[in-house]
Amino acid sequence: MIEGITGGTIGIMLAVVAAFILLAIFLTFVPIALWISAIAAGVKISILTLVGMRLRRVIPSRIVNPLIKAHKAGITVTNNQLESHYLAGGNVDRVVNALIAAHRANIELPFERAAAIDLAGRDVLEAVQMSVNPKVIETPFIAGVAMDGIEVKAKARITVRANIDRLVGGAGEETIVARVGEGIVSTIGSSQNHKKVLENPDMISQTVLSKGLDSGTAFEILSIDIADVDIGKNIGAELQTEQAEADKKIAQAKAEERRAMAVATEQEMIARVQEMRAKVVGAEAEIPLAMAEALREGNIGVMDYMNYKNVQADTSMRDSISKIGKDKTQSDLTED
Numbered sequence: 001m002i003e004g005i006t007g008g009t010i011g012i013m014l015a016v017v018a019a020f021i022l023l024a025i026f027l028t029f030v031p032i033a034l035w036i037s038a039i040a041a042g043v044k045i046s047i048l049t050l051v052g053m054r055l056r057r058v059i060p061s062r063i064v065n066p067l068i069k070a071h072k073a074g075i076t077v078t079n080n081q082l083e084s085h086y087l088a089g090g091n092v093d094r095v096v097n098a099l100i101a102a103h104r105a106n107i108e109l110p111f112e113r114a115a116a117i118d119l120a121g122r123d124v125l126e127a128v129q130m131s132v133n134p135k136v137i138e139t140p141f142i143a144g145v146a147m148d149g150i151e152v153k154a155k156a157r158i159t160v161r162a163n164i165d166r167l168v169g170g171a172g173e174e175t176i177v178a179r180v181g182e183g184i185v186s187t188i189g190s191s192q193n194h195k196k197v198l199e200n201p202d203m204i205s206q207t208v209l210s211k212g213l214d215s216g217t218a219f220e221i222l223s224i225d226i227a228d229v230d231i232g233k234n235i236g237a238e239l240q241t242e243q244a245e246a247d248k249k250i251a252q253a254k255a256e257e258r259r260a261m262a263v264a265t266e267q268e269m270i271a272r273v274q275e276m277r278a279k280v281v282g283a284e285a286e287i288p289l290a291m292a293e294a295l296r297e298g299n300i301g302v303m304d305y306m307n308y309k310n311v312q313a314d315t316s317m318r319d320s321i322s323k324i325g326k327d328k329t330q331s332d333l334t335e336d
Contacts, residue, residue: 031060041068045079058083066096073100077111090118098124102164105132109164117167122218130162134222137173141230142181144188149236152188152197154204155228156180160219170218180224183208194231201226 031050038045045064053060063082070077077099082092095114102109107128117124137158145151158180163170187207191197197204205224214221291308294300 031064034060034064038064038068041071043068043071049079053083056083056087058086062086062092066092070096070099073103075099075103081111081115085115085118088115088119090115094118094123094125098128101125101128101132107131107164113164113168117164120168122167124167127162127164127167127218130160131164134159134161136160137177138227139177139180141228142184143232144185145235146188146191146194146197148193149234149239150194151232151235152194153230153232154184154188154197154201154226156184156205156208157225157227159222159225160214161222163214163218163220166216167218171216172218175217176213176219176221179211179213180208183211183213198229198231201229 031054032047035045035047035050043064045067050060050064053063063079063086066082067077067079075096077096082096085095086092095111095118098114098118099109099111102114105128109128114124117127137160139156139158141153141155143151143153158176160173160176184204187204188194188197191203205226209221209224291300291305295305
């Protein structure tokens with residue numbers, strides 16, 4: 001009898017444990033609590049739909065909770081839209097929050113556009129918030145050179161608002177900063193004098209703003225304000241100094257070239273003179289031989305030879321007298 005009761009009790013306990021395990025598995029696979037929350041919030045979704053989400057490896061809470069949030073905010077979205085966006089790798093909760101923010105701000109934002117923006121890698125909620133509350137982008141100091149050669153540095157604050165229609169495929173903040181920097185440089189460069197830029201800095205913002213720099217970007221430029229203007233280097237003077245130094249080096253090189261050519265020419269002339277002197281000495285050395293030959297052959301007489309020697313002696317005397325005169329003149333000039 002006791003054995004029968006014990007066996008029956010054990011069987012009942014095993015049945016209860018098995019039922020509890022099956023119930024736990026069922027409740028885990030079938031989100032009853034989430035289904036009750038959806039029904040209580042007025043969202044019509046069947047339990048089979050939640051089971052189907054489990055089978056499609058979709059976390060039901062990631063779909064149902066944003067669906068409840070959208071329903072309470074008065075936004076019409078379906079669970080199929082949210083589920084497809086989830087399966088595509090998007091952030092469903094962020095998209096729904098963006099739709100609610102756009103609805104509150106009276107900004108037209110369809111679900112398809114919000115999902116496309118999210119899948120493009122942009123923060124759609126931040127974009128909606130930026131549409132309501134514009135963002136200020138501050139550029140670094142951008143240097144430009146006026147026509148008088150003075151460098152002018154300007155820092156700008158760009159107030160932008162997100163353009164929902166151009167968020168997909170539109171350029172980012174870096175493009176805005178680059179275009180504004182280019183406009184600042186061109187405006188400063190077209191100024192006749194740097195003083196005009198200092199006297200009227202809003203000339204830069206007006207010129208840059210009129211160029212439509214926000215085309216093709218994900219933003220709309222509301223204003224460009226020049227926050228600070230500083231004077232930099234005298235670039236024109238530095239360039240002229242460098243040019244003068246370069247011209248000086250070129251002139252020195254040319255002068256050195258001319259000097260080298262003159263030295264070479266002088267050396268060549270000296271070589272020629274020495275060669276001519278050598279020929280003259282050689283010719284003078286042959287004179288006595290020629291005269292001796294002429295005396296032997298009777299071409300000249302003894303008196304002719306004596307006259308020749310007298311001419312040589314007279315020439316030597318005249319050379320000596322001229323050297324003495326030159327030395328005396330130089331000594332007189334030195335004493336004076």
